[in-house]
Amino acid sequence: MKKNILIIVLAIILQSTAQTDEKIFEYVNMINNTEIISTSNPQSMVTGDDILWSEDFSDSTNPNITTEDIAGLGDWRWSDVGPSGNWSNGQIIQSETPGNGFMMMEADFYNSSPQNGVGAGETGENVINATFTIGPIDLSSSETNELVLQFYSNYRVCCYYSPADFPNATGEFNDLEVFISVDGGSSFANLNYIEGETYEVNELTEKLSQIPLGSFSPVAEEVYFKFEWTGSHYHWMIDDLSIIQRPAFDLKMQSAWLTMEDPASVEYYAIPKSQMPNQMLIGAEIYNYGYSNENEVILNGMIEGQGIYTTLNYNETIDPDSTVYIESDYFDISMLEAGNYTFTAEITSTGNDVFLDDNAISRDFLITENIYALDGLYTNNDLIGTGVPGGDVNADGVKIANYFDIKQNTILSAIRMDLYGGTYETSLGTFENEPGGEIVAYVCDTTGIFDPAVTELSPDLGGIIWMSDFYLVTQDDVANQEIIIDADEFELPTGAYYVVVELYSNGLLSDIIILDDTSVPQPWFASLRFDADAGTWYSSPNAASIQIGLDGFEFENNSELSEEALQGIQCFPNPVMDYIEITSDEFLNGDSQIIIYNILGEEMLNFKYSGFGNKQEISLEGLASGSYVLEFAHNSKISKHKLIP
Numbered sequence: 001m002k003k004n005i006l007i008i009v010l011a012i013i014l015q016s017t018a019q020t021d022e023k024i025f026e027y028v029n030m031i032n033n034t035e036i037i038s039t040s041n042p043q044s045m046v047t048g049d050d051i052l053w054s055e056d057f058s059d060s061t062n063p064n065i066t067t068e069d070i071a072g073l074g075d076w077r078w079s080d081v082g083p084s085g086n087w088s089n090g091q092i093i094q095s096e097t098p099g100n101g102f103m104m105m106e107a108d109f110y111n112s113s114p115q116n117g118v119g120a121g122e123t124g125e126n127v128i129n130a131t132f133t134i135g136p137i138d139l140s141s142s143e144t145n146e147l148v149l150q151f152y153s154n155y156r157v158c159c160y161y162s163p164a165d166f167p168n169a170t171g172e173f174n175d176l177e178v179f180i181s182v183d184g185g186s187s188f189a190n191l192n193y194i195e196g197e198t199y200e201v202n203e204l205t206e207k208l209s210q211i212p213l214g215s216f217s218p219v220a221e222e223v224y225f226k227f228e229w230t231g232s233h234y235h236w237m238i239d240d241l242s243i244i245q246r247p248a249f250d251l252k253m254q255s256a257w258l259t260m261e262d263p264a265s266v267e268y269y270a271i272p273k274s275q276m277p278n279q280m281l282i283g284a285e286i287y288n289y290g291y292s293n294e295n296e297v298i299l300n301g302m303i304e305g306q307g308i309y310t311t312l313n314y315n316e317t318i319d320p321d322s323t324v325y326i327e328s329d330y331f332d333i334s335m336l337e338a339g340n341y342t343f344t345a346e347i348t349s350t351g352n353d354v355f356l357d358d359n360a361i362s363r364d365f366l367i368t369e370n371i372y373a374l375d376g377l378y379t380n381n382d383l384i385g386t387g388v389p390g391g392d393v394n395a396d397g398v399k400i401a402n403y404f405d406i407k408q409n410t411i412l413s414a415i416r417m418d419l420y421g422g423t424y425e426t427s428l429g430t431f432e433n434e435p436g437g438e439i440v441a442y443v444c445d446t447t448g449i450f451d452p453a454v455t456e457l458s459p460d461l462g463g464i465i466w467m468s469d470f471y472l473v474t475q476d477d478v479a480n481q482e483i484i485i486d487a488d489e490f491e492l493p494t495g496a497y498y499v500v501v502e503l504y505s506n507g508l509l510s511d512i513i514i515l516d517d518t519s520v521p522q523p524w525f526a527s528l529r530f531d532a533d534a535g536t537w538y539s540s541p542n543a544a545s546i547q548i549g550l551d552g553f554e555f556e557n558n559s560e561l562s563e564e565a566l567q568g569i570q571c572f573p574n575p576v577m578d579y580i581e582i583t584s585d586e587f588l589n590g591d592s593q594i595i596i597y598n599i600l601g602e603e604m605l606n607f608k609y610s611g612f613g614n615k616q617e618i619s620l621e622g623l624a625s626g627s628y629v630l631e632f633a634h635n636s637k638i639s640k641h642k643l644i645p
Contacts, residue, residue: 052147054241054243056100057097057100057102057103068131071126071127073116074109074115076229077103080099080102083109083235084108085107085111085234087123088109092154093154095152102238103238104237105128105229105235107233108235111126111233125232128231129229130229131227131228132226134224134225134226135222136222136224137224137225139221139243140220142245145217145219146291147245147246148243149241150209150242151239151240152239152240153205153236154236155176155237157234178190178211179227180218180225181225182216182217182223183222185222189216191216212320213243248351249294251288251347251353251358251359252289253359254286254323255285256283256284256361257345258343267522269374270372270547271365271366272368273337273338273367275372275405279334281329283325284345286318286324288323289321290320295315296350297318297326298312298314299345300345300346302343314326338369341366342365343362343363369553371547372404372549373548374544374546375402375418375515376547377519378515378519381518382515382542383515383516384544385514386513387513398502398532400500400527401498402543403496406494406495410550412489412491412550413489413549415485415549416485416548417483418481418514419481419515420432431511431513433512435475435510438470438472439483440469440470442465442499443490443492443499443500444463444497444499446462459530468488469639470639514545516540516545520543524539527539566633566634567639568584568586569585569632569641576620578621579619580643582632583614589611591609592608592609592612592632593609593634594618594631595633596630596643605623629641
């Protein structure tokens with residue numbers, strides 16, 4: 001159970017319109033992570049005599065390391081434990097030697113009570129700006145300028161500020177910067193740290209960073225490196241620095257994809273045979289890490305065991321320190337039947353690539369009879385739901401939506417979600433799945449999603465076209481780590497839809513936390529999250545656990561329908577106007593009660609009946625526009641309904 005959490009009453013968002021940021025990506029709410037979102041499988045490129053210098057931070061008092069707290073709000077420090085604060089969970093860097101210490105900037109700590117005057121239970125917004133510098137390093141014995149600064153890096157960055165907010169910062173705002181000095185520390189040049197320049201806000205990243213130094217003439221007797229943090233949240237950990245010699249030829253495949261033409265860039269893990277396209281393509285993001293030009297690069301794509309093979313000759317020159325994106329032509333995959341598959345993208349070239357382990361990427365996918373899913377690979381995952389991310393006390397009413405493209409008319413039979421089976425510790429309390437939470441699922445139109453003229457999305461996206469009854473999460477659901485909702489065999493004509501789940505936790509007493517698959521970067525529209533407090537939809541590069549069963553398919557469900565759920569209650573009309581008619585499939589004798597709550601959980605209307613019968617009409621006249629839920633109680637059983645504006 002949660003401790004130190006403000007309890008609020010169940011509420012439903014009925015009517016709200018807010019500016020959406022899916023297409024702009026200029027602001028994202030702070031979130032909390034439990035696992036690494038993106039990895040690049042760190043692996044040292046060279047070892048032994050090729051290492052000219054190294055530092056593993058085993059000495060907490062190393063005199064060659066100096067720090068500077070530029071803002072006066074928090075400094076870098078040596079540590080052997082992970083970052084703390086309201087938004088951090090203490091996970092340490094995955095370097096070669098994390099146990100003997102590393103350098104850390106924990107901005108969250110400096111923006112948590114009581115640091116810098118931050119009040120109890122509050123989160124500060126101070127812009128932390130600090131550096132640590134290491135040196136002097138003697139590289140004068142090197143026979144070549146083609147050197148590389150290599151280090152393990154674990155970072156997560158937020159939030160956006162104007163330079164006017166902090167005029168004394170020497171680096172870019174909300175950024176990670178690395179500098180080099182080859183004149184004994186008198187002057188520093190920006191190394192244009194590629195990971196820092198391309199970070200995703202809120203994305204926890206663990207990688208082995210490698211920065212070429214050739215253009216900075218690093219062969220000198222007194223070389224210094226400086227690492228600078230600017231931003232309010234979250235942290236940066238650095239470990240196991242080394243200077244190594246750069247190879248002449250080394251291509252790195254940064255990412256690869258297997259996708260259909262429509263919708264472009266979406267990578268489903270499981271696709272029903274009836275919804276499979278006839279053609280797909282393979283693409284790759286390729287980085288030239290070597291100091292020589294790469295020519296005649298070949299992209300090979302293969303679907304294992306099916307004799308499906310495609311080759312693309314890329315004859316353009318790939319310059320050192322540059323990235324290219326290449327894709328094959330669409331190729332025929334219509335012969336694929338239901339089954340498990342692996343696709344592989346691999347690059348080769350005429351250069352003598354010294355490190356081939358990073359030249360190929362593979363992933364699994366399924367062709368099914370009737371299961372459709374974005375998620376399922378789970379080589380890495382995060383969490384999403386009520387109280388997660390962030391431990392927000394206003395998390396009730398969070399909506400999570402996945403995009404599904406229907407190429408042939410079908411029937412929506414069931415919706416499934418994978419629940420998180422562990423506990424989630426934050427400074428705001430402990431979060432875990434508990435019975436008693438409630439879910440309402442619905443299917444929404446995608447109207448306006450891809451229209452560049454549309455800058456606002458309503459909470460119900462393009463409009464609700466089907467909605468389930470409220471589903472009460474049971475102890476069996478929590479034990480089985482899954483929730484399955486019957487979809488009443490709803491017809492889905494050809495088109496694009498969002499399947500949405502709206503989550504309620506009784507004021508964070510009964511959290512609903514589902515898995516969020518981070519294995520494959522998805523386009524902005526594939527998976528969305530609605531923040532009920534902000535009234536805003538946010539895009540995600542992940543794939544939330546919302547799977548659908550088609551054409552009569554029923555997911556295996558070991559949980560029983562709660563005895564507390566009252567069946568057979570309908571509300572009409574819904575969308576509502578100035579009245580609502582409530583009907584029951586059965587004639588109800590004895591005491592019944594109908595309560596309507598607003599978004600704050602406040603009771604707005606209360607109707608009691610000694611004999612409800614099977615139909616009653618309720619006047620809503622005088623009820624202000626807003627967000628409401630109707631609760632119908634009879635014989636200790638409850639039915640809850642979202643009222644659609």
